[in-house]
Amino acid sequence: xxxxxxxxxxxxxxxxxxxxxxxRRLGEPMAGWLATAAMxxxxxxxxxxxxxxxxxxxxxxxxxQVLFEWVPAGNLSVDAGFLVDPLSITMALFITGVATxxxxxxxxxxxxxxxxxxxxxxxxxxxxxxLVLVLGDNMLMTFLGWEGVGTCSYLLVSFWFTSEANASAGxxxxxxxxxxxxxxxxxxxxxxxxxxxxxxxxxxxxxxSGEIAAVTATGIALLLLVGAAGKxxxxxxxxxxPDAMAGPTPVSALIHAATMVTAGVYLFVRVxxxxxxxxxxxxxxxxxxxxxxxxxxxxxxxxxxxxxxxLAYSTISQLGFMFFAIGSGAYVAAIFHVITHAFFKAxxxxxxxxxxxxxxxxxxxxxxxxxxxxxxxxGATFIVGWLAIAGVPPFSGFWSKDEILLYAWADSKxxxxxxxxxxxxxxxxxxxxVFMVFFGEPRWNEALPVAAAAPxxxxxxxxxxxxxxxxxAEVDEHPEHxxxxxxxxxxxxxxxxxxxxxxxxxxxxxxxxxxxxLHFLGHxxxxxxxxxxxxxxxxxxxxxxVAGFSVVLALAGVALAALVYLQRRFDSAVIExxxxxEGWWIDSTFARxxxxxxxxxxxxxxxxxxxxxxxxxxxxxSGVRVGGTALRTLQTGYVRTYALAVGLGAVVVGAWFLTxxxx
Numbered sequence: 001x002x003x004x005x006x007x008x009x010x011x012x013x014x015x016x017x018x019x020x021x022x023x024r025r026l027g028e029p030m031a032g033w034l035a036t037a038a039m040x041x042x043x044x045x046x047x048x049x050x051x052x053x054x055x056x057x058x059x060x061x062x063x064x065q066v067l068f069e070w071v072p073a074g075n076l077s078v079d080a081g082f083l084v085d086p087l088s089i090t091m092a093l094f095i096t097g098v099a100t101x102x103x104x105x106x107x108x109x110x111x112x113x114x115x116x117x118x119x120x121x122x123x124x125x126x127x128x129x130x131l132v133l134v135l136g137d138n139m140l141m142t143f144l145g146w147e148g149v150g151t152c153s154y155l156l157v158s159f160w161f162t163s164e165a166n167a168s169a170g171x172x173x174x175x176x177x178x179x180x181x182x183x184x185x186x187x188x189x190x191x192x193x194x195x196x197x198x199x200x201x202x203x204x205x206x207x208x209s210g211e212i213a214a215v216t217a218t219g220i221a222l223l224l225l226v227g228a229a230g231k232x233x234x235x236x237x238x239x240x241x242p243d244a245m246a247g248p249t250p251v252s253a254l255i256h257a258a259t260m261v262t263a264g265v266y267l268f269v270r271v272x273x274x275x276x277x278x279x280x281x282x283x284x285x286x287x288x289x290x291x292x293x294x295x296x297x298x299x300x301x302x303x304x305x306x307x308x309x310x311l312a313y314s315t316i317s318q319l320g321f322m323f324f325a326i327g328s329g330a331y332v333a334a335i336f337h338v339i340t341h342a343f344f345k346a347x348x349x350x351x352x353x354x355x356x357x358x359x360x361x362x363x364x365x366x367x368x369x370x371x372x373x374x375x376x377x378x379g380a381t382f383i384v385g386w387l388a389i390a391g392v393p394p395f396s397g398f399w400s401k402d403e404i405l406l407y408a409w410a411d412s413k414x415x416x417x418x419x420x421x422x423x424x425x426x427x428x429x430x431x432x433x434v435f436m437v438f439f440g441e442p443r444w445n446e447a448l449p450v451a452a453a454a455p456x457x458x459x460x461x462x463x464x465x466x467x468x469x470x471x472x473a474e475v476d477e478h479p480e481h482x483x484x485x486x487x488x489x490x491x492x493x494x495x496x497x498x499x500x501x502x503x504x505x506x507x508x509x510x511x512x513x514x515x516x517x518l519h520f521l522g523h524x525x526x527x528x529x530x531x532x533x534x535x536x537x538x539x540x541x542x543x544x545x546v547a548g549f550s551v552v553l554a555l556a557g558v559a560l561a562a563l564v565y566l567q568r569r570f571d572s573a574v575i576e577x578x579x580x581x582e583g584w585w586i587d588s589t590f591a592r593x594x595x596x597x598x599x600x601x602x603x604x605x606x607x608x609x610x611x612x613x614x615x616x617x618x619x620x621x622s623g624v625r626v627g628g629t630a631l632r633t634l635q636t637g638y639v640r641t642y643a644l645a646v647g648l649g650a651v652v653v654g655a656w657f658l659t660x661x662x663x
Contacts (some may be wrong), residue, residue, distance in 0.1 A: 001052030009131035023117030031117035043096035083137035087528035101496035108492035113642035123159035126152035169246040176240035180230015187223035207273035217277035247470025249353030257345035287327025294320025298425035303580035329534025330407035337400040344388035347500035351382035427557025
């Protein structure tokens with residue numbers, strides 16, 4: 001069954017090609033059902049390959065399938081091949097499974113869209129690219145998928161490109177990811193220059209044998225960190241992901257929860273021997289980038305009012321947890337959190353899309369409230385996702401996050417402390433979201449201050465209601481409220497919510513901490529980690545303390561949010577500081593730099609290219625042209641002229657010999 005691995009990316013690719021040719025003819029809903037069937041077939045193929053791999057002994061769970069020689073160029077030979085091992089098949093399982101549910105959800109969500117078939121065409125191409133990324137047996141195949149998902153993210157984020165904000169968000173995602181891609185490319189160049197190959201097998205064996213010097217391994221690891229920071233939205237390259245919420249909600253669930261943004265985490269787990277061969281401070285750099293990202297994004301999330309923006313910053317924060325898990329040597333915990341996060345964050349994003357659908361395209365949480373009565377399935381499943389991400393046991397997020405914090409405790413108390421604060425904030429801002437959306441009194445017919453009521457419910461143009469710039473009496477006389485009550489979504493949207501909610505409840509069972517026999521995921525991934533997984537020698541008392549403290553933090557975050565947003569004991573403005581709402585001015589600072597000194601630098605570079613580089617090339621061409629024109633005058637076409645030239649030349653040559661001769 002391992003030979004079926006080529007079907008995993010081939011089926012969504014076939015769906016893409018079919019929709020490319022017949023998409024408009026198929027129309028709605030057949031184009032959506034075709035894309036969903038292709039994705040479901042890919043999931044079944046992945047299950048078959050997983051079963052084939054499971055039949056092998058632990059140390060023999062590696063299988064290479066070479067399709068053809070892709071790049072034969074001198075000493076560089078790269079195959080188009082797939083690597084099946086516990087890590088790649090684990091990624092492929094939840095990618096295809098969650099993507100199938102998101103495709104099904106999209107059939108209902110995109111109903112009536114004039115570009116219905118084109119949306120599913122992009123979704124299938126994205127899924128195929130992501131599967132190539134995780135299944136590729138060399139860095140170039142991974143980079144092919146890496147660029148594929150980057151291109152598809154641009155197409156999907158800016159899908160509704162008639163809005164200038166949406167088009168700009170797509171371009172911003174594309175450009176920011178290109179910065180990260182530079183790091184990945186240079187890492188590939190350095191790898192090939194060092195070992196003469198881009199194969200993961202050669203890279204891993206060279207790292208473990210000591211063939212790669214520590215300084216070279218450090219260079220490769222840090223360059224890959226640049227690439228991973230771009231794709232997985234880490235400081236300082238996280239600014240593209242919140243704006244990417246401009247795309248349709250299924251895009252947010254697929255790209256920004258379950259698949260693309262975890263590519264950086266996968267890449268580091270794949271090359272874990274390179275990190276082990278690098279200098280000792282490299283894991284510390286990765287861990288600090290992760291924990292600072294987790295903390296900064298969590299503070300920003302507490303003051304967002306767009307239901308999807310809260311989840312966007314939450315995704316950035318959770319990715320930070322995965323990165324400081326990698327820096328702490330907790331590779332299994334990182335992948336564990338990738339899996340649980342894929343379930344509960346896809347659930348939350350799809351749940352937010354169901355809310356937006358039921359609220360007639362409203363996204364501002366200040367215009368919601370009490371929705372659990374009108375949308376019971378959406379409300380119940382969203383609450384499951386909330387409890388999972390908040391770290392409340394026995395939901396899956398508690399087990400994976402607690403494992404990360406335990407490794408952080410053993411590695412660095414400072415990182416553990418900052419991670420714990422981020423965990424507290426996670427419980428708070430997610431509780432805030434749930435209370436504002438599903439509890440309390442309905443607010444969709446209430447007027448907001450004019451400056452706070454953004455057109456179309458888009459809070460990108462909002463001004464906080466608490467701002468002193470807004471007069472209390474200045475209210476919207478004709479607010480764009482909803483004349484109809486919210487309604488539950490169709491079954492194509494609610495069924496994926498129910499399935500994901502079930503997964504968010506039970507996924508924690510993949511790696512329970514009670515006994516080594518329950519470390520199913522750890523035992524499964526062990527062959528792909530080559531002994532580089534850190535070992536925590538903590539006492540039972542320490543483990544109970546870390547876990548208990550995590551639970552206390554989660555419950556404290558929920559309780560604080562209840563006091564502020566349900567019982568109104570405190571003014572929310574005390575917590576929703578302007579610095580948080582403005583994202584610590586990081587994005588706006590980047591914009592000012594790019595528009596000011598950055599533009600001047602770009603203009604200078606363009607002048608240098610136009611004047612110096614092109615001038616040198618054009619100058620050489622002009623010199624040759626002028627010289628040729630001058631020489632052309634000597635070509636008269638008359639034999640007597642040439643005979644005279646020959647005679648004069650003979651006289652000159654004879655004179656030269658006479659002057660050089662010694663008598």
